[in-house]
Amino acid sequence: MTxxxxxxxxxxxxxxxxxxxxxxxxxxxxxxVACASLAVGCGVVPGATGGSGDDxxxxxxxxxxxxxxxxxxxxxxxxxQAYARWVNSQGGLGGRQLNVLTCNDHNDSVAAxxxxxxxxxENAVAVVGSYSQYADSFFPVLEGARIPYIGGYGxxxxxxxxxLSYPVNGGQPALLAGLGSALADACGxxxxxxxxxxxxxxxxxxLDSGLSSGGHERAHDxxxxxxxxxxxxxxxxxxxxxxxGRSEPGCVVPVLGDRTGTFMDSFRRASEDHxxxxxxTVLGSVDQTAINASGGASGPYxxxxxTGWYPxxxxxxxxGLKKLIKEQAFGNNDVDAADAGVQTTWIAYTVxxxxxxxxxxxxxxxxxxxxxxxxxLEVGTGGLTPDLRWTFAxxxxxxxxxxxxxxxxxxxxxxxxxxxSARQGAVDTTRTLQNADVA
Numbered sequence: 001m002t003x004x005x006x007x008x009x010x011x012x013x014x015x016x017x018x019x020x021x022x023x024x025x026x027x028x029x030x031x032x033v034a035c036a037s038l039a040v041g042c043g044v045v046p047g048a049t050g051g052s053g054d055d056x057x058x059x060x061x062x063x064x065x066x067x068x069x070x071x072x073x074x075x076x077x078x079x080x081q082a083y084a085r086w087v088n089s090q091g092g093l094g095g096r097q098l099n100v101l102t103c104n105d106h107n108d109s110v111a112a113x114x115x116x117x118x119x120x121x122e123n124a125v126a127v128v129g130s131y132s133q134y135a136d137s138f139f140p141v142l143e144g145a146r147i148p149y150i151g152g153y154g155x156x157x158x159x160x161x162x163x164l165s166y167p168v169n170g171g172q173p174a175l176l177a178g179l180g181s182a183l184a185d186a187c188g189x190x191x192x193x194x195x196x197x198x199x200x201x202x203x204x205x206x207l208d209s210g211l212s213s214g215g216h217e218r219a220h221d222x223x224x225x226x227x228x229x230x231x232x233x234x235x236x237x238x239x240x241x242x243x244x245g246r247s248e249p250g251c252v253v254p255v256l257g258d259r260t261g262t263f264m265d266s267f268r269r270a271s272e273d274h275x276x277x278x279x280x281t282v283l284g285s286v287d288q289t290a291i292n293a294s295g296g297a298s299g300p301y302x303x304x305x306x307t308g309w310y311p312x313x314x315x316x317x318x319x320g321l322k323k324l325i326k327e328q329a330f331g332n333n334d335v336d337a338a339d340a341g342v343q344t345t346w347i348a349y350t351v352x353x354x355x356x357x358x359x360x361x362x363x364x365x366x367x368x369x370x371x372x373x374x375x376x377l378e379v380g381t382g383g384l385t386p387d388l389r390w391t392f393a394x395x396x397x398x399x400x401x402x403x404x405x406x407x408x409x410x411x412x413x414x415x416x417x418x419x420x421s422a423r424q425g426a427v428d429t430t431r432t433l434q435n436a437d438v439a
Contacts, residue, residue, distance in 0.1 A: 057097035058356065058364050061119040062345065064131040065107040069227040070195075071257030073131040073153070074334040075342040077102035080129060082329040083349050089328075093356040096364065109137040116141035125366045126150050128352050129345030133199040135159060147366045148373060151348020153284075153341060155199050160401040166373050166390050168347045168381070169309035170407045170429065172199075173206050175282040177429040177436065178409035179253065179307045180210020180219075183280055186305070187251035189220065191238040193231070193263060194255045196223035203255055209436030210429070224256060224263070231263040235270035239277060249276035260285040261293065268300045283308035283340045283412075288419050296417030305422065306412045310347075310384050312421050313338040317384045321346045347381050351388065354379045395430050407433060 062080035064073035084100040087093060101122055103115035112134035119127055120141060129151045132138060135158035142149055143164050152159045154171015183190060192207050194200040204221040211219060220241055224234045238252045254263045260281060271277055279300055291301045311317055322337050324346075329335040336342055355372050356364055378389040385406050396404045408426040412419050 055096055057099040058093060059099040059101065059122055059124045060126050060128045060352065061101040061103060061115070061122070061124045062129050063103040063105050063112070063115045063127065064341065066104045068107045070107050070259065071226070073341040075336055075339045076129055076131055076153075076345045077104075078329065078332055078334045079325075079342045079345045080349065082324055082332075082335060083346070085328045086324045087353075093353060094359070094361075094364070096356070105132045105134065105138075107133070109134040113137040113141055119147060120145040123366075125364055125369050126352060127152075129348030131155070131341055133197065135162075136198075139164070145366065146370060148370045150351050150373075151344055153344055157202060157400065160396075160404040162403065163392060164370070165403050166351065166388075167403055168351060168385060168388060168406065169344060170404055170409065170433075172203060172282075173401060173404065173433055173436075174309065174407045174409050174429045175284075175307045176203055176206035176255070177210040177213075177407075177432045178411065178427060179280060179282060179305065180207045180216075181213055181427075181429070181432055182210070182305050182307065182411055183251055183253070184211050184214020184216040186248065187216070187278065187280075188248040189241045189250040190216070190253060191222055191241055191250070192219040192253045192255065193222045193224050193234055193238060195226040195257070195259075197226055200226070200255075205437055206433075207253065209432050213432045213435060219253065224259075226256070226259065228259065229262065231259075231266040232270065234263065235267040238267075239270055239274050249278060251278045251280055253280050255282055255285050257285055261290045264290075264294050264300050268294070271300065278303055280305045282306065286419075287336070287338055287340075289336075291414055291417060291419060299417070301414045302417065304414045306414065306419060307409045308340060308412060309406075309409060310340075310343050311410060311426075312412060312419070315384075317382045318343070320382070343384075347384055350381055351379050396433055399434055399436055401433065404433070 062077045064076040066072050066074045080100050080102060084098050087098055103118060105112040105115050112132045116138035124147060126148045131153040133155045135156040139158050139162050148164050148166055150166045151168040154167055154169055159165045159167050159171060190211060192204055194203045204219060208218045222234060222238060224231060241250060254260045256263055283306055286306060294301055318337055325335050325337055355369050358372050358377055359368055362368060373390055378387050380387050386408060388405060390403060390405055392402050394402055394405050407428055407430040409429055410426050411422040413422040
C-alpha cells in the first residue's frame, strides 16, 4: 500500500578497536491499521484507526522462524509489532499509519517463499528487520516485485549481494572474521562446530579469514545437525583435537544458533578432563540468559570471547529501545533488549523511519523507498552503527559482498559469569574480509 502526504582478562593482540561515539537517536512516531492473520503464520498489529483524508497506511513485513526445533527468533516480529504500537501512539511516520505484517518462516524454504508472496500480495513497501536462512526462496519473489529487504539478520551471502538488500550489520561474515582475528593469538587448535546446512557451509571460510590474518592455521570444520538434542559425539571429537603440538590450549567455537546451549551441555560433561580448552562464539548463538543457564562463572562459557555487531546492552544508545519495550512490550519475554535479533529489528525500523521522513509529502511505495536508499540517503543510528549508506560498489564488492556497508564488530568476554565489553569501541573487519577466500 502507499501513502500520500505528509579467556583471558587481556584483549588478544590480533584485534584492535576504534571508538564509536554514542548518541541517542529520537525516533518519530507512526500509526497503524489492522490486517487479517495468515495460515502460514502471518499477522498484523492492531492499532489506531486515525489518519486523514486519502492517506493510506505504510505496509511492511517482518518475518522470522518461531516454534521450530531449530533456531527461533520470536523477538524480531514481536519487536516490530511493539514498534508499530509505539509509533502509532505518537502520531505516525510522516503522518501516515504503519501497518506491520508478521510471518513465521518455520525454518522452511516453502514457508519463507510464502511469506515473501504475502508481502507482495499486501503491497508491502519493504520487508524490515527479518531472519531467514532461505534467501534462495524469498529473494527471487521480492526481487520480482522490487520490494527492498531492510536489515536482514545477515545469515546468507545473498543478503550482501542482492541489489534489493540493505543490511544494517556485517552479518555472519563480520562476526566470524572478527572472532577469528581475536582467537588467532589466543588459541591453539580451533574447531568450528556449525550446522550442516547451506547457511552453515558459508561459515568456515569466514572464521578462517580472521584466523589467517593473525597467522593461525585454519579451523577444523565440524558439521552437526541443526536440531540435535545432544552433541556428545561432536563434543568428544572436538576435544580429541586438543594437544596437537601448540603451546596454547585449543578453542572450540560452536555456532549453532539456539542449539548452541544444547552443545554446551554436552561439552561441559565431555570437557571435564580438558580444563584448559576454551570456547568462543558469536552473539545470536549465546546471550546472558544462556550463560546464566549454563552455570555462569562456573560454566563452560567463562573466559569465552563473543563477537557482536553492536555496543553492549548497557550502552546509552539502546535507551530508546528499552523505553519502547517498557511501554509497549513489557511482560513479553521474547522482546529482550540484549537479543541481537531484537536489536537488528530496532535498527532496521530506524532506517525505515529515516527513509519515510526523507520522502516528505511524496508517495511511500516500494519504488520510492528503494530509490531513496539507492540515491545516497545516509542513515544515522544514534551511534549503534556507523552511519549507513548503501551503494553497489562498496569496499567489499571485490570479494562478493557489494552490499556489506557496515563491517564493524564488537568484542565481548564472559567474565565472572557476565557478558561484558572486552574493549571500548568497535573494530572494522573490512580488511580481513577483503582477504577472505569466499569465491
